[in-house]
Amino acid sequence: MKQERKRKIYLDHNATTPLHPEVKKALIAAMEVFGNPSSLHQFGREARKLVEEARGKVASFINASPEEIIFVGSGSEANNTVINLFSCQGFHSCDIPGLCVQKKEIITTKIEHPCVLESAACLKEKGAEVCYVGVDQYGKINLAELKSSLSEHTGLVSVMTANNEIGTIQDIKKVSNLVHAAGGLLHTDAVQAVGKIPIDVKSLEADYLSFSAHKIYGPKGIGALYIRKGAPFCQFIRGGHQEKGRRAGTENTLGIVGLGKAIEMRKKEMADEFMRLEGFKKRLKEGIQKNISDIRFNGHPTEGLPGTLNVSLSGAEGEAMLLYLDMEGIAVSTGSACASGSLDPSHVLMATGIPQEQAHGSIRMSMGRDTKEKDIDYVIDKLTQVVKRVRKISSVSTEVKHG
Amino acid sequence: MDKQTDWLYTDKVKDHFIHPRNLLMDESKYEADGRGVIGNIKCGDEMVVVIKVDKEKGVITDLKWKTYGCASAIASTSVLSELAIGKTLDQAYKLSSHDIALALDGLPEHKIHCSVLGDKALRAAIDDYYTRQGMTDKVKEEKEHVICQCLGITDAEIESAVLEGARNYYQLQERTKIGTVCGKCKDKSVELLEAYKKKYFKDS
Numbered sequence: 001m002k003q004e005r006k007r008k009i010y011l012d013h014n015a016t017t018p019l020h021p022e023v024k025k026a027l028i029a030a031m032e033v034f035g036n037p038s039s040l041h042q043f044g045r046e047a048r049k050l051v052e053e054a055r056g057k058v059a060s061f062i063n064a065s066p067e068e069i070i071f072v073g074s075g076s077e078a079n080n081t082v083i084n085l086f087s088c089q090g091f092h093s094c095d096i097p098g099l100c101v102q103k104k105e106i107i108t109t110k111i112e113h114p115c116v117l118e119s120a121a122c123l124k125e126k127g128a129e130v131c132y133v134g135v136d137q138y139g140k141i142n143l144a145e146l147k148s149s150l151s152e153h154t155g156l157v158s159v160m161t162a163n164n165e166i167g168t169i170q171d172i173k174k175v176s177n178l179v180h181a182a183g184g185l186l187h188t189d190a191v192q193a194v195g196k197i198p199i200d201v202k203s204l205e206a207d208y209l210s211f212s213a214h215k216i217y218g219p220k221g222i223g224a225l226y227i228r229k230g231a232p233f234c235q236f237i238r239g240g241h242q243e244k245g246r247r248a249g250t251e252n253t254l255g256i257v258g259l260g261k262a263i264e265m266r267k268k269e270m271a272d273e274f275m276r277l278e279g280f281k282k283r284l285k286e287g288i289q290k291n292i293s294d295i296r297f298n299g300h301p302t303e304g305l306p307g308t309l310n311v312s313l314s315g316a317e318g319e320a321m322l323l324y325l326d327m328e329g330i331a332v333s334t335g336s337a338c339a340s341g342s343l344d345p346s347h348v349l350m351a352t353g354i355p356q357e358q359a360h361g362s363i364r365m366s367m368g369r370d371t372k373e374k375d376i377d378y379v380i381d382k383l384t385q386v387v388k389r390v391r392k393i394s395s396v397s398t399e400v401k402h403g
Numbered sequence: 404m405d406k407q408t409d410w411l412y413t414d415k416v417k418d419h420f421i422h423p424r425n426l427l428m429d430e431s432k433y434e435a436d437g438r439g440v441i442g443n444i445k446c447g448d449e450m451v452v453v454i455k456v457d458k459e460k461g462v463i464t465d466l467k468w469k470t471y472g473c474a475s476a477i478a479s480t481s482v483l484s485e486l487a488i489g490k491t492l493d494q495a496y497k498l499s500s501h502d503i504a505l506a507l508d509g510l511p512e513h514k515i516h517c518s519v520l521g522d523k524a525l526r527a528a529i530d531d532y533y534t535r536q537g538m539t540d541k542v543k544e545e546k547e548h549v550i551c552q553c554l555g556i557t558d559a560e561i562e563s564a565v566l567e568g569a570r571n572y573y574q575l576q577e578r579t580k581i582g583t584v585c586g587k588c589k590d591k592s593v594e595l596l597e598a599y600k601k602k603y604f605k606d607s
Contacts, residue, residue: 317447319473323420336473337447337584344585345447356445356585393423393477395451395469396444 007329009375013215013368014164014192014308015333019258020217020369026261027219030254037251038242047253054260061263062209063200064226070243071224071256075191076115078210078225079158081236081247082187083119086128086155088234103155103184105129109141110351111168112160116189117347120158129153138300139168139352146175150182157186161193161209165335165348165364166299167308169197176205185231191215191223195266196305197274207231213255217369218262222255269369277307277367280376284309284365287380292387296358298349307367310335312349312358315396316387321363324386330379335362357396412474413508419478424485427453427467435467437535439527442520446553446584448472450480452524454487456532461492466525475507475514476521482506483521492529496543498522519580523555550592553584558595565599572596 010018019027030050035043037051052066059066072078086106108120110132117132124130133146141159150157157179162169176186187208193199194209195216201209208231212223227233233246240248288295294314313321318336325332335346337360344350345359365379410417427433435453442449448471455465466487470480483503487495500519504510526543533541547557556579569575572593576582582589 315471317472317476320420320477323474327421356447360444360447392428393426393469394471395440395449396471 007378009330009379010370011365011367011379012331012333013371014167014305014364014366016214016220017217017368018370019219020262020265022265023218023258023261027254027258030257033253037253047251050253050260051251051256054256054263057260057263057267058224061199061267062194062226063202065229067244068201068226068229069224070227070246071222071251071259072247073221073252074223075189075210075212075215076113076223077236078212078223079113079115079187079189080119081225082156082208082210083116083123083158084236085232085234087123087126103153105131105151105153106156106158107131107133107146107149107154107184108158109133109135109160111135111139111163111165111348112158113164113189113191116158116160133159135168135351137352137354138303139163139166139298139348140300140303141170141175143171143174143178147178150178150184152183154179154182154184157184159186159188161188161190161199161204162197162305163299163348164192165346166310166352167192167305167366168300169193169303169305172204172206176207180205192305195263195270196307198270201226201228213259213262216262216266219255219258222252222259224259273369274306277371280367280371280373281307281309283373283376284367284380287376288383291380291384296354298352298354298362305366307371308364309366310349310362310364312354312362313387314358314361315394316361316390317394318360318362320390320393321361321383321386324389325363325382328382328386330382333364333366335364336360411511412478412514413510415482415506415508416475416478416510419481419507420474423477423481425465425467425481425488427451427469430469433467435528437528437530437532439524439529439531441524441527441555442472443552444471448476448520448553448584450476450520450524452480452483452521452528454525454528454532456492458536463487463490463492463495466528468521468524472520473514475510478507479503479510479521480524483525487525492532496526496529498525519554519556527555550595551579551581551584551588553588554580556581556588561592561595562599565596566603569596570600 033047035047037048055066055069059069106120106128108116120130131149134142159170159175161172172188179186185207188206190199190209190211194211207228209226214220237248296312298310318334322332322334335349337345345356349359436456437454439452451469453467454463457464466484468480468484470477486498486506500522503521530542547559549555549557560579564575564578569578575596581592
């Protein structure tokens with residue numbers, strides 16, 4: 001029992017991931033390279049070589065060309081950059097004068113990451129039309145609603161490839177076909193998708209695609225944005241010629257090397273891991289179903305990220321479960337308001353139409369490359385105990401059935 | 404237990420969360436003299452408080468509870484049970500969310516709202532006791548109307564907040580935490596705020 005307590009099981013890979021050992025090695029080696037990639041001397045050239053090598057790896061992984069990739073500080077920055085293309089009023093000599101003036105309408109969904117939702121809300125205050133398309137009970141975007149929202153005024157549509165909370169994967173190709181038919185541009189936040197499921201920007205027909213390194217065993221503070229050749233673009237961070245004038249600021253060589261290596265390792269490991277995590281998810285789901293009553297799984301039953309399982313447990317509040325699980329060494333996350341610092345439960349779960357109390361009582365378990373089969377059984381066992389414990393304290397009387 | 408990195412909460416909160424005191428196990432077997440329920444699971448917190456009273460002395464001899472909520476809500480109700488047992492009904496009626504937070508060595512800023520429910524549930528239980536005893540003159544809460552269903556904040560509390568200086572919705576929220584959960588009561592509370600301002604401060 002005492003030994004069991006010391007177990008540490010990390011089931012929060014959608015929040016962030018540990019560094020891949022190979023990435024760590026690459027980072028340590030790259031620490032010696034301090035030159036500014038923009039410098040023409042040998043120190044600079046050495047750094048430039050690392051940056052461009054990484055760009056090549058990243059580009060080929062999503063079937064883009066290297067010049068279509070820019071490095072940014074995070075997935076959030078990538079998303080902000082794209083949404084903000086439509087914030088400029090065409091006053092000054094930008095690359096796409098008037099784009100936002102002609103096309104003032106932006107469409108996104110109710111389940112996007114806050115960095116998309118809040119950027120869009122900010123544009124709304126500046127006078128843009130912003131429309132939020134709903135999703136069904138599994139978190140799939142309502143394509144009919146999207147179609148009817150599109151018009152010749154639609155400038156940009158931003159739909160995430162896979163959802164961080166419930167793992168639901170969207171049909172981005174279908175979305176982009178609709179958007180392009182209406183003359184708009186398509187951005188997809190693929191932070192949870194790149195490196196977990198195959199992503200091909202050409203087949204998705206995306207105009208912009210964002211992702212980051214730390215969700216796929218790379219370092220924090222580095223992300224990438226794919227900008228289709230010919231797609232309108234305008235700097236978000238100004239004042240430098242870096243990234244071909246598309247993102248100012250001295251390149252984060254170390255982060256870029258880490259992202260490149262993380263992508264290289266994903267290329268090797270992703271397919272096997274996908275199968276393994278799908279198996280674990282099935283086992284975890286079945287175990288929970290067998291042991292615990294009054295539950296409901298959130299997200300799409302078949303079109304979801306491998307290794308992401310979100311479950312609502314009636315009568316048990318999320319933060320209480322999270323903290324009891326933490327004491328058992330198990331790290332999960334919750335859609336409960338109490339854990340978020342805000343007072344509203346998860347906007348994603350609410351968008352799928354589940355009752356508020358089920359959103360408060362949800363936990364998300366996201367597995368990854370370090371998750372072991374024996375962990376799953378331990379988690380099922382501990383979760384069963386924790387739910388029993390929380391339900392015993394709970395004023396909501398489901399616990400009767402669990403004695 | 405493993406040495407863990409810093410917890411969000413104090414050791415007191417942690418202790419009450421891990422070892423809840425005076426938990427109500429089987430309500431059907433508990434002969435309560437008074438019962439109070441506050442909160443709403445839709446908002447993420449709900450508490451049930453039951454009390455036994457020494458009718459001669461007017462002292463709370465036992466309190467049991469159940470809470471649907473986060474760690475600070477659970478710990479708040481648990482510590483409340485320790486604070487209330489042995490107190491006279493009058494003393495217990497005066498227990499505030501501030502007393503609860505103090506007994507827990509403090510709560511994080513964004514968790515204070517979780518502690519404002521316990522004392523209300525206790526007062527509801529005491530009022531219920533008075534009602535059952537036919538001492539309806541003692542019941543205070545009945546004259547009030549709950550405006551914020553999530554936190555159980557009444558019109559009387561809005562009134563006293565206005566008297567204490569709240570002049571706009573933001574200040575009202577600062578004092579009472581009203582509408583900080585689902586926010587649906589905003590229109591009603593703003594209406595009352597304006598009405599009380601008019602009633603007491605004609606100039607403002």
